[in-house]
Amino acid sequence: MENFVGDLNLKRYEDYVNVFDALSHPARIKIIGILAEGRQYVSELARLVNISRPLLYMHLKKLETARLVTSTMELSDSGKAMKFYALEDFDLHITRELLKQLSENIIIENPGGKE
């Protein structure tokens, strides 16, 4: 079962969980919306999203884990180090059938305690 979705190449259910998790917060969707207009560097991105850099890094980490964004370091003309983030291309198609297939590999271990 090959399953290419845009440039993302999601295979295991964990990959999908990472993507869903990444998309489950307004700030991260905002980040994606901004990066959809073009790459941006961290400090400016923080201003555009209206959050602090430390918090932005946390959100970016989740987006990177899901491979929805990528980053590159560059030296600006003025010689300052700048970290640019860019949005990956993707085209996710979520259906019952897909989730059913994913669920076949999911085994819930402990949870449930005394019952």
Place this chain on the structure above:
Amino acid sequence: MENFVGDLNLKRYEDYVNVFDALSHPARIKIIGILAEGRQYVSELARLVNISRPLLYMHLKKLETARLVTSTMELSDSGKAMKFYALEDFDLHITRELLKQLSENIIIENPGGKE
């Protein structure tokens, strides 16, 4: 911009966040996978997923909030009350463009503190 996805009718970005949130946990994908084969009642569902009922209720609540599942109460032949959960039909198409549109309605308020 009308945006029908399967039987789900997602409009606001909050609707999408709820769906992504609902799909961001293995147990909930497992639940969906099981319900994809047909409706099921709570106690049996708990056994199939291998979690306790209280925990299952918590997960089902998230799935209901996202409107991915629906529930109905019934009386079995033997007269016992049984709550059945069924999977909704859906066909989500997630693209940069969609997220960009959603992000236009997102305004991050406070976060960012001293910076």
Place this chain on the structure above:
DNA sequence: ACCACATGTAATAATATTATTACACATGAT
């Protein structure tokens, strides 16, 4: 009366996520 099995939820514990604060360091311009 008691068991097996269904319903539901309140209270708490454990863990993870989200947010804040306070640092340190580098470059170029004034």
Place this chain on the structure above:
DNA sequence: ATCATGTGTAATAATATTATTACATGTGGT
């Protein structure tokens, strides 16, 4: 030297999610 702007991260606080335990209630069958 100091300021403005960029980088990064450690430590902590606040909040939310996830998981557990312990209940209470109802039905039908033995």
